[in-house]
Amino acid sequence: MMFNIQSFYEECYTGKKVDCSQVFNYIRQFQNVIIRGAAAQGAALGKRLLEEQISVTVYWDVRAKELGRIHGVPVELPFTRKFKCDETIIIHAIPNHVIMERLISEMREQGYSNIIRGDILYSACVCSYQLGDKLQANRCWQNQGECRSVVCQKANSIIKNYMHKGKGGDRIDLTYCCFIINSLCNLSCRDCVQYMPNYPINRRYNVPFEVISRDIDRFFDMVDSVGTVSVMGGETFMHPDIAKIACKFAEKENLGFVSFPTNGLYPIKPEQLEGIEDPRIIIAFGYYLHVATERQKEIYQKNVELVKKHGITYTESLSLPSWVETCTLEKRDVDEVYMTEMKQGCNLPARNLQVKNGKVHTCDKGVALYNMGIADYPTDYLDLTQNISNPELRNAFRKFDNRDFYYSCGHCEHVATSVESAIQGRKAITSRIGEN
Ligand code: SF4
Ligand code: SF4
Known part of the structure; x- marks a missing residue:
């Protein structure tokens, strides 16, 4: 399935309500769905995907031992297992912009090229604010x-x-x-x-x-x-x-x-x-x-x-x-x-x-x-x-x-x-x- 991630991001940036069915279908086609980052943003996204009957394969997080499982999904140290890159999508859910670029290039170096920015996905499918609202x-x-x-x-x-x-x-x-x-x-x-x-x-x-x-x-x-x-x-x-x-x-x-x-x-x-x-x-x-x-x-x-x-x-x-x-x-x-x-x-x-x-x-x-x-x-x-x-x-x-x-x-x-x-x-x- 062709999916233009850049136009999806642009749409999310506008603040208008985004129809997420296409992005969910895009994620669905992958055999393995990895959420990188099992803290608050990753957990919220995992829960949202579950509501869409999209099963998350694994979370990747450096605190894997301490976290164990999130919504029943195992948390592993990043790159512990090798997945087939073309059958895998990674949702990058560590919203720290100082280190984001480095972490994303690290995943690319390992051959994973299907990556979605978790913060932007979150703004479209979890956050309910819309243009015209007053933020709190x-x-x-x-x-x-x-x-x-x-x-x-x-x-x-x-x-x-x-x-x-x-x-x-x-x-x-x-x-x-x-x-x-x-x-x-x-x-x-x-x-x-x-x-x-x-x-x-x-x-x-x-x-x-x-x-x-x-x-x-x-x-x-x-x-x-x-x-x-x-x-x-x-x-x-x-x-x-x-x-x-x-x-x-x-x-x-x-x-x-x-x-x-x-x-x-x-x-x-x-x-x-x-x-x-x-x-x-x-x-x-x-x-x-x-x-x-x-x-x-x-x-x-x-x-x-x-x-x-x-x-x-x-x-x-x-x-x-x-x-x-x-x-x-x-x-x-x-x-x-x-x-x-x-x-x-x-x-x-x-x-x-x-x-x-x-x-x-x-x-x-x-x-x-x-x-x-x-x-x-x-x-x-x-x-x-x-x-x-x-x-x-x-x-x-x-x-x-x-x-x-x-x-x-x-x-x-x-x-x-x-x-x-x-x-x-x-x-x-x-x-x-x-x-x-
Ligand atoms: S280069 Fe240094 S002095 Fe110039 S605007 Fe940036 S922080 Fe300020
Ligand atoms: S709740 Fe989060 S995603 Fe929504 S507008 Fe505020 S900062 Fe952005």
Whole structure:
């Protein structure tokens, strides 16, 4: 049976209801159906296939021993048995996009060429959201890891559609962006992407709520839509006005989710959660317990309980991730060609813009260089406080966003070294303006 998988994916991305009978028939024709990944997404897909009377031959998962069987189907270590490649289809159900490409090429190298992306299949045949619906964080985020909403193209199409008319000219739809609300932290992680331990003492502060509120208004007037906003620091909960900030974001129609990441080790006060009711808001607890003191571990448990009690959607990262080593921010002896190549090959999500204190910065390097006082490149940020009309601001944004390069890119290095997460310490970085 001929089946065009690419057009199936494209259809799923639109957010419209997809007729899955063809994809099910396609899967049915294979002798062996393997689901790679037996965690939440794989298990949900296995259950759905069962409802269609499609029998799954085996799950492949590195935790095979611990998992045993899922819905009666055995879980084996990947590649334990060799199946006839042309009679086998593999559904790749590990929704981690950082390692996805590598895992898929590994299967191809073993000769398996019939592979379906589990996350996309899931969006078509398990997820019931459709264009016109309002997404809720407790479905897209807090479902034991069935989805990764930030990279879900269906979710992004649904969110874009909240503002389907657009605001004039080329649309400005961002998948993701950050609002940086402070430069204070209770930890000192050497490879913090925001370089918090390196901030000079006089540059450590909470951005006042009034400034954040003004920036939210101006920014959301300017863009057509944003998929996910991360509100972060530093340690987000060291800002006293979290509840007010969350309620301010809740006024905006043109956003999908607002996530408040936290290391979980700083005590959350009940008043910081009071009045947070919008179903698009999530508190995301990171994994820092391996560097926590006994006292901090208790604080973590209390924080989770408090968030639960307030009925706010939350996620907990329960595994020990590795981090990528940060670069030194040193100004390199490079030319525009280098900076252009750096920007074009930038491995950050296409739009990792960072809003802080009235300015939209290029990325975490850009926001650090400016706010730590290392460099001030006026082309590398957009001033949200300038006295121009909204259409003019939209044009200024497009120009800023489409620059061939940023001078910040001349301080940047795409480091690929993985390091242990949250190592405590202080990185030796370049000096500040006026220092030797
Ligand atoms: S992230 Fe949300 S929209 Fe996307 S598949 Fe999951 S539940 Fe559906
Ligand atoms: S400085 Fe340039 S290359 Fe580096 S992360 Fe930012 S945009 Fe990307």
